[in-house]
Amino acid sequence: MHSLLFLTACLGLFSCVCTSPITYESVRGTPYKVSYDNRAITINGARTMLIAGAIHYPRSTPGMWPYIMKMAKNQGLNTVQTYVFWNIHEQKPGVLDFSGRANLSKFLQDAADAGLFVNLRIGPYVCAEWNNGGLPAWLNQVPNISFRSHNEAWESAMRKFVMSIIEYVNPYLAKNGGPIILAQIENEYGGNDQEYVNWCGSLVTNELSSTQIPWIMCNGHAANSTIETCNSCNCLDDGWIDRHRHDFPDKPMLFTENEGWFQPWGEAVAIRTTTDVAYSVAEWFAGGGSYHSYYMWHGGNNYGRTAGSGITTMYADDVLLHADGTPNEPKYTQLSRLQHLIADHAEVLLRDYSSRTPLPYWDGAKWSTGTQQFVYSYSSALHFVCNQFDNPLSVLFRNQNISMAGQSVRIFDNDLNLLWDSANTSGIASDNTEFFPVVIGPLVWKTWSEPTESNLPVLTSPNPIEQLKITNDETIYLWYRRNITLTPLQAQANTIIKFDTRKSNALLFFLNGEFLGEFDNHDHNQGGLTATIAVDLSTFKPNQQYSFEILSVSLGLDNGVWENNFEYKGIVGNVWLGGQSLINDTNNPWEHQKGLVGEYFQIYTEQGSSKVDWSTQWTKGIDKPITWFQARFDLDHLVREDTNANPVLLDAQGLNRGHAFVNGNDLGLYWLIQGVCQDKTPCCCQHAQINCMQPTQRYYHIPSDWLMPKNNLITVFDDLGAHSPGSVGLVQRVVLP
Ligand SMILES: *[C@@H]1O[C@H](CO)[C@@H](O)[C@H](O)[C@H]1NC(C)=O
Ligand SMILES: *[C@@H]1O[C@H](CO)[C@@H](O)[C@H](O)[C@H]1NC(C)=O
Ligand SMILES: *[C@@H]1O[C@H](CO)[C@@H](O)[C@H](O)[C@H]1NC(C)=O
Ligand SMILES: *[C@@H]1O[C@H](CO)[C@@H](O)[C@H](O)[C@H]1NC(C)=O
Ligand SMILES: *[C@@H]1O[C@H](CO)[C@@H](O)[C@H](O)[C@H]1NC(C)=O
Ligand SMILES: *[C@@H]1O[C@H](CO)[C@@H](O)[C@H](O)[C@H]1NC(C)=O
Numbered sequence: 001m002h003s004l005l006f007l008t009a010c011l012g013l014f015s016c017v018c019t020s021p022i023t024y025e026s027v028r029g030t031p032y033k034v035s036y037d038n039r040a041i042t043i044n045g046a047r048t049m050l051i052a053g054a055i056h057y058p059r060s061t062p063g064m065w066p067y068i069m070k071m072a073k074n075q076g077l078n079t080v081q082t083y084v085f086w087n088i089h090e091q092k093p094g095v096l097d098f099s100g101r102a103n104l105s106k107f108l109q110d111a112a113d114a115g116l117f118v119n120l121r122i123g124p125y126v127c128a129e130w131n132n133g134g135l136p137a138w139l140n141q142v143p144n145i146s147f148r149s150h151n152e153a154w155e156s157a158m159r160k161f162v163m164s165i166i167e168y169v170n171p172y173l174a175k176n177g178g179p180i181i182l183a184q185i186e187n188e189y190g191g192n193d194q195e196y197v198n199w200c201g202s203l204v205t206n207e208l209s210s211t212q213i214p215w216i217m218c219n220g221h222a223a224n225s226t227i228e229t230c231n232s233c234n235c236l237d238d239g240w241i242d243r244h245r246h247d248f249p250d251k252p253m254l255f256t257e258n259e260g261w262f263q264p265w266g267e268a269v270a271i272r273t274t275t276d277v278a279y280s281v282a283e284w285f286a287g288g289g290s291y292h293s294y295y296m297w298h299g300g301n302n303y304g305r306t307a308g309s310g311i312t313t314m315y316a317d318d319v320l321l322h323a324d325g326t327p328n329e330p331k332y333t334q335l336s337r338l339q340h341l342i343a344d345h346a347e348v349l350l351r352d353y354s355s356r357t358p359l360p361y362w363d364g365a366k367w368s369t370g371t372q373q374f375v376y377s378y379s380s381a382l383h384f385v386c387n388q389f390d391n392p393l394s395v396l397f398r399n400q401n402i403s404m405a406g407q408s409v410r411i412f413d414n415d416l417n418l419l420w421d422s423a424n425t426s427g428i429a430s431d432n433t434e435f436f437p438v439v440i441g442p443l444v445w446k447t448w449s450e451p452t453e454s455n456l457p458v459l460t461s462p463n464p465i466e467q468l469k470i471t472n473d474e475t476i477y478l479w480y481r482r483n484i485t486l487t488p489l490q491a492q493a494n495t496i497i498k499f500d501t502r503k504s505n506a507l508l509f510f511l512n513g514e515f516l517g518e519f520d521n522h523d524h525n526q527g528g529l530t531a532t533i534a535v536d537l538s539t540f541k542p543n544q545q546y547s548f549e550i551l552s553v554s555l556g557l558d559n560g561v562w563e564n565n566f567e568y569k570g571i572v573g574n575v576w577l578g579g580q581s582l583i584n585d586t587n588n589p590w591e592h593q594k595g596l597v598g599e600y601f602q603i604y605t606e607q608g609s610s611k612v613d614w615s616t617q618w619t620k621g622i623d624k625p626i627t628w629f630q631a632r633f634d635l636d637h638l639v640r641e642d643t644n645a646n647p648v649l650l651d652a653q654g655l656n657r658g659h660a661f662v663n664g665n666d667l668g669l670y671w672l673i674q675g676v677c678q679d680k681t682p683c684c685c686q687h688a689q690i691n692c693m694q695p696t697q698r699y700y701h702i703p704s705d706w707l708m709p710k711n712n713l714i715t716v717f718d719d720l721g722a723h724s725p726g727s728v729g730l731v732q733r734v735v736l737p
């Protein structure tokens with residue numbers, strides 16, 4: 001019925017729309033209607049093929065957005081997808097911030113200017129390998145809250161935030177001529193609280209109905225008023241398409257996340273092959289999908305302290321546009337060709353669903369028929385010949401013997417001309433970039449040591465207090481300090497410190513400012529753990545009082561947050577020194593200092609830099625924990641002017657672990673930890689690992705709008721102690737013609 005109506009409309013009134021698919025340009029600025037039928041999202045009644053990619057605004061910068069949008073459009077997207085990140089917009093309860101990387105309206109405007117539609121995935125729980133899954137850490141302190149469940153405190157906080165975002169983006173909604181055509185409530189809800197799912201649904205049908213756009217709930221329980229969508233590596237092969245057609249025959253098939261995904265610290269770099277992504281995207285459109293989004297299209301970077309537990313600063317580097325903004329070839333071009341092909345044939349594809357027709361395959365002796373070789377044909381225009389089998393084989397289609405690579409799709413026109421082959425990337429240059437030094441010779445550093453004692457305000461309590469309760473995650477650092485009189489048994493060469501802490505947390509131990517040792521866990525996970533380290537206290541005298549100092553460093557709040565599974569950091573129970581419990585001792589309370597002195601003075605900024613006494617004898621800072629370094633550099637040796645297309649990177653070789661700042665902007669956690677190749681297949685659609693035993697991440701992106709032609713201020717805080725700051729460099733990654 002729908003397709004007939006559409007065909008009539010096509011041949012009649014809107015014939016222009018049929019030959020070129022609707023893009024945002026054709027509706028820009030005038031109110032338009034968005035709805036859906038069983039086949040696709042409709043725009044002013046016409047089915048529209050949505051070719052999308054995820055780009056998260058805070059994972060790049062306002063100065064990069066127009067460049068990224070232009071690349072996305074050229075590469076063949078017509079839609080951009082982003083989450084909304086609650087914890088960058090409401091760092092303090094009730095105070096909303098939309099400045100800088102949180103300038104969502106500028107991001108929406110940049111998408112609109114490039115002619116792109118937007119799918120706004122509000123959540124506000126977003127997961128995303130983002131710090132705390134997007135939830136502000138202060139929510140932990142809301143009385144009686146139980147996250148993502150039918151709980152009054154949670155639902156009231158969630159409603160309030162979602163409504164304030166809807167009010168903020170109102171000018172950008174389709175009904176006002178803006179680019180937003182689709183929104184999302186919740187995210188991958190896999191819990192059992194049906195009342196909460198119903199509540200999400202009622203929010204959409206009541207308060208949110210004024211948005212006049214469809215709402216989705218992805219990869220999990222969906223409310224009746226929303227569209228359930230697929231997040232996967234391959235939504236055809238994993239059976240999602242069949243299930244969806246069966247369970248929701250009146251709803252279109254939308255693929256919100258085709259996963260390219262993330263990188264944990266300490267593992268070798270995981271990659272997903274171009275041919276696998278190409279196979280999965282082609283099968284999706286073959287099977288009747290009408291919205292496809294790469295997760296990510298551009299992963300960008302977890303600048304500052306935005307990464308989820310154990311996640312590297314570069315995010316989803318192996319997707320179509322690298323984390324630093326350079327095209328990832330041959331993926332970029334291979335998928336671009338497919339997307340343009342799909343867009344050019346959108347009208348015929350969207351007329352109806354095609355059914356899957358099995359094809360005979362050559363078993364060595366005869367043509368046999370199985371279930372893994374099939375074709376989806378669209379009218380007499382496009383034929384998607386698919387081979388699900390792992391190995392190459394030949395299939396018989398229209399009396400033609402066609403050789404297929406393992407797990408591949410070939411697209412033919414009606415004369416059996418091959419238009420595209422998912423498995424064939426020959427002729428596309430793979431990595432076509434080269435690194436050039438921007439600064440010739442080593443940087444001229446100065447150094448300053450972060451003190452273990454200070455005059456900053458402290459909070460005193462008989463026992464150590466959980467970190468987030470004090471910091472609200474406004475800093476990743478918390479000092480714990482107390483006095484201790486060493487017993488003869490403790491003042492030994494091999495004394496054990498035992499402590500209750502959390503995953504994805506580092507702890508550095510000091511006595512009277514002297515470094516004793518370090519513990520870290522970088523699991524991409526949450527949970528408590530009790531750990532020990534052995535330290536040498538033989539040089540300290542027994543029966544004397546010392547100051548025992550612990551610097552706790554959050555390595556990211558886990559993104560998996562649900563119900564009462566709160567994320568915590570720091571010391572979450574007891575600390576023992578040589579078997580002696582260091583809690584419940586009213587004579588020796590614990591002091592808590594939120595953040596570093598260097599942070600308090602913001603010594604990484606022009607104004608703050610002069611507030612401490614830097615030493616030019618920077619080599620004295622080598623291998624010394626909790627040490628700051630600072631230098632200046634000019635961009636005299638750029639190979640290309642355009643630092644969006646040819647990004648500038650910090651080559652962190654020589655550093656150890658910490659944060660680097662350029663002109664006051666935090667580049668995110670750097671860590672030169674070695675990437676170990678795993679025996680098991682890497683996580684989440686990724687098949688292969690590269691750079692075994694190399695640092696998981698050596699280069700750190702510096703956004704174009706954080707750089708100046710002259711006199712840039714670079715500051716480094718290395719908590720573990722930098723081995724060779726003289727090796728640190730700045731390079732430009734140049735895309736060769
Ligand atoms: C967001 O960006 C726009 C466009 O550049 C600018 O006019 C506006 O002031 C920015 N908003 C904030 C809160 O900084
Ligand atoms: C929290 O729950 C307790 C026990 O159910 C109740 O007495 C208290 O009033 C609640 N507090 C708030 C702020 O809702
Ligand atoms: C959702 O739809 C199902 C099937 O029609 C129905 O049984 C259920 O009551 C609906 N739920 C709500 C909250 O309306
Ligand atoms: C089909 O092509 C394959 C590969 O070239 C070949 O091995 C096979 O014999 C062919 N089958 C027929 C029936 O021609
Ligand atoms: C791959 O494509 C190139 C042209 O780009 C073509 O010359 C070559 O024969 C193709 N390879 C296969 C195996 O089809
Ligand atoms: C440690 O002891 C000194 C005096 O010996 C005292 O001034 C200081 O406040 C104590 N520190 C703590 C954390 O109690």
Ligand SMILES: *[C@@H]1O[C@H](CO)[C@@H](O)[C@H](O)[C@H]1NC(C)=O
Nearest residue numbers: 463574575581582583584585
């Ligand atoms: C600390 O005191 C609390 C409350 O009195 C008690 O429950 C706990 O067992 C004590 N822990 C230790 C290690 O002494």
